[in-house]
Amino acid sequence: MITKLMVQPSFWVESGIKISQVRNLNLFKFTDELQSRLDELAEKNKNGLLNSEEEAGLTGILELDRIFTLINARIIAES
Numbered sequence: 179m180i181t182k183l184m185v186q187p188s189f190w191v192e193s194g195i196k197i198s199q200v201r202n203l204n205l206f207k208f209t210d211e212l213q214s215r216l217d218e219l220a221e222k223n224k225n226g227l228l229n230s231e232e233e234a235g236l237t238g239i240l241e242l243d244r245i246f247t248l249i250n251a252r253i254i255a256e257s
Contacts, residue, residue: 185238187245203257206246
């Protein structure tokens with residue numbers, strides 16, 4: 179079993195999350211800064227250029243993205 183390190187998704191709660199209104203629903207989104215960081219890390223990952231700290235950050239952001247996808251899907255389904 180390979181253990182993967184990640185920055186805890188809660189790390190970005192104060193600075194990386196916004197709530198946006200989409201079709202009268204309040205959905206969780208990344209701030210522009212966190213979205214840019216995700217894009218940057220994803221590009222570096224694609225090119226095999228991530229160091230271990232960046233890989234941990236990317237893993238945490240992707241986990242937060244999965245959480246938001248599930249929460250937003252539930253919000254949309256219940257509307």
